[in-house]
Amino acid sequence: MPSALIEVTGLRKRFGEVEALRGVSFHVAPGEVYGLLGPNGAGKSTTINILCGLVQPDGGDARLNGIDVVRDPVGARRVLGVVPQEVALYSDMSARENLAFFGRLYGLRGSDLRARIDRVLAQVNLADRAKEPIERYSGGMLRRLNIAAGILHSPKIVLLDEPTVGLDPQSRAAILDLVRAIAAGAAVVYTTHYLDEAERLCDRLAIVDHGAVLAEGTLAELRQAAGEREIVALRGAFRSEGVPAALGAATDVQILKCTPDELLFSVRSAERELSGLMAVAAGFGDVREVAIKQPSLENLFIKLTGRDLRE
């Protein structure tokens, strides 16, 4: 494997009482798309902000192309392209003007700048609308331009922070293709809420929650970690206190979550265990809904975090 362009080791950060990062570590190689998967507040944005030099870590080490982001944040940002979650562009200007401005901030000038603008506009399929004020653009067009502004200077490292939020499936698909193309020449970190995107796009993934990496690996490795187990969710109204003890006898049932309105179990065979689980749950309340989830990345996520990704 080529040497890593992104090296994050034991990153820690505390905001007052909240421990946002608790020793996050990962590395990303050139040509690799690395997914950071986690719910809101998991620590994804704090990690991204530290890599951009916007937030100082309390401990640990983060290097971009070998440059320490704490000691030389400006130097680190030279090799970095960031696509923030919000469309952070000047709406009163055209796509070309926006790109020209950001390009100049990266030291690009003259014919080189113009050539790069032409190239990225073609890449994001906005060449024919390049001179219009972007306030007339659709959501998908704005997202594509947002990406174009992040890759104009051909960075070695690209961070994309949930770039498809709020888009229709067609626009999302176009952006995923674009990210794949970007990864051909760069190390990419991609944060997302969408498991299907992560499964489709990422070479390796980290499941992050409460400031820690709970699991990391390729999709195959993570699926293997999820095992062949299925997830059974019983929803209704329960007295949750006695449930773990009552299920203690069932050796093959793992309790993932136990709240007054939901009981979440991991089982080897839902078909075999469901009737027993229903009987136990009925003794503690009223079951109104039953859901069975097949082995998947989502199952692993729920198994590791005890909650759905969108919670």
Added chain:
Amino acid sequence: MAAFIIAWHHLARIARSPGLILILLAIPVTLAGIEYAAFGPTVASGKLPPIKVIVLDEDKTLASALVPQMFTGGGPMKDMFETSPVADRAAARDLFQKNDASALVVVPKGFQEALLAGNRAELQFAPNPLQTYSPAVASAVLEMTTMIGNGLLGQAAGPLRRINAVRTAGQPLTSDDVAEISRGFFEAGQRLNGLNAVASLKVTAIRPTGEKAGPEGSPKAFFAFIFPGLVIFGVMFISQSLALRLMRDRVRGVERRLGMTPISPAARIAGSFLFMASGLIAILALLLAVGAVVFRIEPRNPPALLALAAGFALFASALHLTIIAIARDERSASFIGSGLVMLLSLLGGTFFPAESMPPFLRAVAFVTPNGAAQQGFVDVLAHGRTLVEASARIFTTWGWALATMTVALAATYRKAGRA
């Protein structure tokens, strides 16, 4: 270099959609235009409009015909008044209601006779109740001239009393009476002769060095006094508008994105400062050009004007950059900014001349940034003060600018660090 790129970028955006800035720019010009329309070109050429006094002459004698000259007869006040006769009290009332006269002076029948008889001669004065300042000036002038007249007449009071006594008694004049009356007039003449110097009394104006005299140099041009205050007021609001544009960029996440580029926070902050300050200096220059072309304000002593403009532009930029750095959102920034602009304008004498304020407020006015800059512009434009002569105002303005810039840098850097 990055700071220049950022500043130029923002200035280009303003030039592309200048709508709001033009509206704000129009405020001082419009206010000055309204005053121009109200007072006309006479004011612009350096003269205040005359106070109109109407005279109702019920006596129609030689003495009563001289009454208007109490206002326009001569001396430094003569250009301040314009008198015109009025036929009767009803006509005078009509003119008052149209606000076409400031005061009425009635010369009652028997005025001349009373004067000649040495009796109490009375003039009646009626101020126009719709006005305040002009009737008070007319009343003061009338009282002053009657007091002087009474004083002069008092010099011959003794012999005049003797003549009246002899006439009232109906007795023929004796040689002693004539001798006493003659001696009285002789002594009065001697006393008045001692006042000969009054005839050649001359007032010499003491002007600061460099001040030009005469309307050609527009030393007392009305607009050179009022326009700077309006300009300062307008520039403060334009500064607020520019700062709020930057705040909107921050809310949209563009500022944060700039923080992800290889530009240091210092360069980003410098870019914002440069944008605001250069924009405001350009606007000040534009307003001074408008003042020169439209209101005939001569742009004298460019170094002093530039020093004042740069100092005030930096102050206004720093103030509003501080506000957007500490405000929670655009609404609160707008509220704080507008409140401060109004407060500074009130204290600095934009709405009420600082020189007419009570002593304490006057002292405060000239040390506020608005007041110092405004008075500095008046000193230069109206009095022709040089850079050195206006240095106190310039130092005060720059003192505020540097102090506010320090606060703005600290607040903005802290904000940039948190972004």
